[in-house]
Every structure is written in C-alpha cells, then in structure tokens.
Amino acid sequence: MSTLQLGLLYGGATFVVLFSGMPIAFAVGGVALAFMLAFMPAVNVAIMAETIYSELDNFVLLTIPLFVLMGAAVGKSRAGADLYSSLNRWLGRVPGGLGMANVLACSLFAAMCGSSPATCSAIGSVGIPEMRKRGYSAQLASGIIAAGGTLGILIPPSLTLILYGVVTEQSIGKLFLGGIGPGILLTMLFMIWVGIRYRREHRAEAAGGADAAQVFDWRARLETLPRLAPFLAVIVVILVALYGGWATPSEVAGIGAFACLLMVVTLYGCWRWSDLKPILSGTVRESCMVMMIIAMSFLYTYVMSYLHITQEVAQWLVGLPLGKWAFVFWVSVLIVVLGFFLPPVAIILMVMPVVLPALRAHGVDLIWFGIVMTVLMEMGLIHPPVGLNLFVINGIAPDIGLREIVWGTLPFIGLMIAAILVLALAPEIVLWLPGRSH
C-alpha cells in the first residue's frame, strides 16, 4: 500500500471512529492501535504503554492540571460573582454598562483560568439572570456570555496555548504574552458591540429619559475591591513572572494554583470537605479529560509519523502552489471546520504536525499563528453543532432556547473574524509584547 493510500485510510478510519461517538481520546488511540497492529512491527505494540508514558513525562504539560486546578478553585468560589458585581458597580452609568461589565468580567476571569466553559459558567450563572432582570434580551445576554467565555482560551493562562507551545516547540511564556494584546482587542470589540446593540434595543426608554441602569456611589464601588484585589494580584504576578522570565510556566502554574486555592480557602472560607470536594472533582474531571486526549493523540501522531503519513502530507502541502496568505487562509478554513466537531486540544495535536513544515517554509511567525489559531478555535466553541459554550449556557439558563443563543452569538463570530483580519494587518498587536520579554 502506498503512503498516500495509507494516509487516506488513516484519515477515513479516524473520521468514522470519531463520529461513532467514542470518546475522542479512545477513538484516536484506538485508530492508532489498529494501524500499529496492522502495519507496524510487533515491538512497537509491545512498548505502547512506554510510548504513552514518555509523551506525558513532560515538564511543560505539567502546567495543564495546575491551571485547571487554579480555574476550578476560583470558579467554584464566589470570586466570579464578586468580580462581576464589582465591575457592574464601576460601569453602572454607561449605557449597556451591565453587558460590558459581563464581557470584562469574562476576560478577567479568563485570566485566572485557562478554560472557556469554566469562564462561561462562572460569570454566566450570575450574569445572565441579572442582565435579563434589567431588560436585556435573552439573545444579547446569552451571546455576551458565550462569546465572553471564549476568551478563556486566548487570555493567558491558556491551556490551548500551552499545548500549541509543546507541539510547535515555541516558548509558552511568549505565547502567553502574545495572547494579551488580541485578548484586549477582542474584549474591546465585544464591549463596543454590546454598547451599540444595547442602545438599539433600548432606544425608546432612553428617549423617555428612563435609564434602566443602576447608579452606585463610590463607597459601593470600593466595597468589593478588598476581596478582589488578591485575585487581581495573582494575575499580575503571573504575567510579570512570565514577562521577566523569572520562573518557568510550570512553576508559575504551581504557584498560581496554590495561591488561588489558599485564597479561596481563607477569603471565601471554603475549607470544609464539602467545599473542597467540588473543586477537586471538577479539577480531575477536566484535567483527566484533556490529558487523556493529549496522551492518546500523541500515540496517534507517533503512528502517523512512523508510517510517513505526516511527512508525505507535509511535503505535499509545502509543494502546493500557494502564497503565504493563501496557505494561511486555507489552514484557517480547515481549523474552523474541525472546530465544528473537535475540542481545541485535539485540533492542535492532529493538525499542527502536518501543517507546521509548510508554515515554516512560508515564513509564518509561529507565535502569531498560534494566537490566530486560538481565535479561530474560539469560534468553534460558540458555533453549532458542537459549540461547547452554547451548551454550558443552555445548562445555566434552561429557558433560553439553543436557537436564540446561536442567534445571539452570531455577531460575535463576525467580530472574531474582524479581529483576525486586524491581526493579519497589524501583527504587532500579537508580537510587540513577546518581542520585549526575556
């Protein structure tokens, strides 16, 4: 069998098995095992456990469970609600201020945890009922939270960027710093859109002089700060440590997780076993799910590379008569399509080894591409049919139909595409900060 035929068979088998409904981890591992048994020497099968173990034996991957712990600790406490009500008090006067406070709360929460669904549920569970109470349409309220939640994988610490860094051998610190500018850009675009949309929905009330917004005095504004300050301090410390190159990302993750857990225990009084239990179970569930996909996807790419499929496809991609931007465009389309069905971790592990040589040959900056790829995968999180965040919101606010949530998120998908165009025209938004770090 030629490599081309083998590659088509491998891809086809993966497609079928994934759609069978098998968990992604076992599906890709199973395909890899079947091809090992059929096409590779027996010794490879014999040392299969060793192959899986050695791939996980990686200091950088260590950051993933730790950042998940950090997010779970913050997410299971009242910190999300506090963050939210505090921002609401500061932005109370602005038209659409409540919606903007939600976007901002999502982006700040994203800076404390690396996952999008976690961000969505932490802010959404307080934000959606509040917005609806104050006259926001169900569409706008759910769109704000779904889209705001996607910032979880872009704003550092980001699980997606960690994995991208491992696969493409880029510095995690630089990728994290690269995510900040685009994170702010998207947050601003989202906030502007919320302002415009709010005005449109409430034109009648504004003309009548009635303002739905509540106004808070300075005391009320400052009241929540002491409880939030330590969390904001952790974000700053993490970024400064990474920017200055003082500690490795894994050490930063360890310290961040430990500090957040300690604060949740002391500031929010979550020290009983019944408080800690959901934090621990939430952490292991998400971390195990992600790490299992990573472990088995490594096996998958190992087989693919052993059978020379990776090399052959990569060579074919390099040889395609496409310019730099045309190539980036088509890879982006591929990522968006895969994003309809697969979570970001699986996309990175399955796609990057194949397209990496061509990206290098075209002289694409890999830090820049990592950020663009993350924004592209953010879209998959709020796009049917999989759109993880859509289902999170459906869980928080069961009375809002999926259809309405989808309509509410559509404009935000447009904003993300606009942001990618801006990043293509002005790559400095990504590259300025990493270029200055040590």
Added chain:
Amino acid sequence: MHMRRLWNGFARGLERVNALMGYLSGILIVLCAGILVFEVVVRYWLAWPTDWEIEFSIMLLVAATFLSAAFTQATRGHVGIEVLDAVLSRRWNRRRYLVADTLSMVFCGFVAWKAWAFFHEAWSDGRTSNTAWAPSLWPAYLMMAVGMTTLTLQLFVQVSEDHFIRRAEERE
C-alpha cells in the same frame, strides 16, 4: 436474583473505588502545586540545589491523570462527538453506542495489559530514572496500569448496565 445482587455489589463497589481514586488524584494535583511552591522558594531564596521536585511532580500528575480516568468515565466526562445523536433514531443510536463503548473498552483493556507488562518489566529489572535523583520507575508505571484497568472495568460496567441489564429490566 442472587446474580443481580452480586453484580450490583461489584458495580457499586467499583464506583466507590473509582470516586476514591478520583479525589486522591485531586489531592495529588494540589500536592504537586505545593511541591512547586516549595521548589521555587528553596531555589530562589535559599539557593538550595533542587533535584527531585520537578521529576516527582511530573510523576504525581501522570499518576493523577490515570487514577482519575475511571472516575471521569463514570460521569461520561471523556468528551466525544455527539452530532449523530440528533440525527439517528433512538434504536440506531443505542446500537452505535454499544459498538463505540465496546470498542473503547477493548482499547483501554489493551492499553491496561501493555501497562502491566511495562510495570512488570520495570519492577523486575529494578529500572530507575537516569537523573541525579534516580528514583525507581515502577510506582509511576503501576499507577498507569491500575488506572487503565479500573477504567476498563468501569467501561465494562457501563456497557453491561446501559446496553443489557437496563434493557432486560425494561422488558420485564
């Protein structure tokens, strides 16, 4: 009746063991965070040489990943593509999941078998890591073997209960 009671004892017992290992994994992750804090403190402020901390934390997290696999599976926490759920009829979905779950079980069972072989080899050869600290490697491999085995058993319980026992009960 007797068989049913025996099965329930096994299935619920396994669930309890898996939950226990799940929480243990969570504690291992917290412990790992603590060790990294310790490592940074002694290295930066006390300038002690650090030789075991990083390697040990990696082992803890690999152990946590495998030990919690069955706990995660018990609530179907390992995500898959569910698009076809809405497309196919109930009967075909049931058949599809029977195949998918069985394949998952076979795959995990195979990895468990190879992990036990891997553990046995490291144990009998007294294999150690080639670092200055040079710890024995078998405990870490043992965690992998135990985790994959309980995951396989958990899948076995789910395949049996979801596809056979519950259906038999429905028929009754």
